[in-house]
Amino acid sequence: MGSPGGWWGRKSTPAKVETYTRWSFHFIALSEPTVIGVTAFGHVEARFALLLMVPVAAHVALAMVTASRALDWTCGRRPQPLRLLWALGAVTAALAVTALVLSRHGPGGEDTATVLGSVFGATLSYGVGMMALGVKDRRNVVRLVLGYGAGAGLVAWPAGMPALGALAAAAFLTAASGFFAATSCFSVWLLKAVYALDEARETRARLAVAEERLRFGRDLHDVMGRNLAVIALKSELAVQLARRERPEAVEQMIEVQRIAQESQREVREVVRGYRRADLEAELHGARGVLRAAGIDCEVSGGTDGLPAEVQSALGWVVREATTNVLRHGDAKKCTVTVLRPEGRVVLTVRNDGATAPHGSSRTGGTGLAGLRERLSAVGGTLDAGEAGDGEFSLVAEVPLTARPALEVAS
Incomplete structure (x- = not known):
């Protein structure tokens, strides 16, 4: 009981x-x-x-x-x-x-x-x-x-x-x-x-996810649509030339290969941009979204000079933590702190909605598991759980000498 x-x-x-x-x-x-x-x-x-x-x-x-x-x-x-x-x-x-x-x-x-x-x-x-x-x-x-x-x-x-x-x-x-x-x-x-x-509020969260998916879909369509059309035309031309035993068919297939490789590189760029999160932008967005939802949000600490891979990993931590505060619990106040002890960066997100489990315990939850995978790719760690006094705390620590994160779709 x-x-x-x-x-x-x-x-x-x-x-x-x-x-x-x-x-x-x-x-x-x-x-x-x-x-x-x-x-x-x-x-x-x-x-x-x-x-x-x-x-x-x-x-x-x-x-x-x-x-x-x-x-x-x-x-x-x-x-x-x-x-x-x-x-x-x-x-x-x-x-x-x-x-x-x-x-x-x-x-x-x-x-x-x-x-x-x-x-x-x-x-x-x-x-x-x-x-x-x-x-x-x-x-x-x-x-x-x-x-x-x-x-x-x-x-x-x-x-x-x-x-x-x-x-x-x-x-x-x-x-x-x-x-x-x-x-x-x-x-x-x-x-x-x-x-x-x-x-x-729930609808707004769903719309934000849908809008991001649409943006990614539009970017992917813009990158792949023209290239796939060119590949189809050149492949058809190569077939016709090959049937006539024309040597130009080889040149067309070489061009098809070049365009396919270029398309692969562009898709990687789109995915990389989609998955890379800017820490300063995420902090600013989290403060605006939480305040719009009636949750007092305070952000302290600087992000200047942090490596791109560190900012990307911590940006995803801020994004996931903000989503959890909005979707779970009944928080009235949230604080986000960025500290830079020697040789490392510590991001702490605390809110007073600890009674809602944020979709996880200290070790469970698909959202936190995904964050741990992202942080482990740059040598970082994540700790989350109730901090006492009715607060929920999420602490991410990343060394400044973080190794580059593994690229997606490589």
Whole structure:
């Protein structure tokens, strides 16, 4: 069993907001019997107060279930809980009307009427607020609030309440239920906005990868398209010349061989440029991307004079670490430090999202395994894992006398 902090820390930001919203409305629902109970046990005998709390508790339980299903519907996990909404509306109206009629015409004195009046007001206010969570159109929420408020006044007047008192009750209940309904609508809007922002961040990361693939595809097409067309034409010409036993066929095939070798060299250049990462550019890009995602990023240290192969290897470390911070955990701050002790370069990336495993342990994960391969090619090492105090640390160390990295597609 993990600690509560670990359970909370492993949640994403949208999941945290959803959990907070869900439990907030559960506690709001539980405040209904608290308000009624304080009034009841302070004015009437305990047995009557306990008896009164039975239907109130049933109303609260129904409201909590409805709120939970309505939030599931908001997050797209369940259909709209129409039956529960109708049931909650009917129970709310029935309990409120019963309490109002008993307060005006039932047994008991003024204290009993006060307690039943609190049941009348609290039931309507909290019930309408909970129902607003499952209403799709905000105009329907306004109709819901005005309808219950007007209905309270129309029922209170025939029940024996003076016209002015019924009007005041209707106004008060409209304001109270409107406040709870507005709270529900704002909470639903905020929850949807957080999920939309999280989805947009994931989409942005996918688009960045797709854009880089398209760029590589365009570069490769530009390099290979013309050369392959020339090779095809010269090969066809060589075939025709060979069939005629012309010596020029050999010259054409020599030219085909030269173009093929040139194409191979150009492809290597494209792949080399695609796989080589500039450390300063990666640091600048990481700072911009993380800050755009709402993560405070601080970069310190210089990169001047570092060998190209060292910059390329460490640039890939920054790129992978930035991707991990964005895609995993719930970091609020990230620091990137470049230190240059004697004869080596140490790059450290720390963030406060250690509860998310960044796709790996200290030794696992395909992303970190790929980085270790790149660093080992220049004599470097990589260490990654939780650094304590809720932080995740990634440390890459490369000697300044690094041997050149192996070229790809050689």
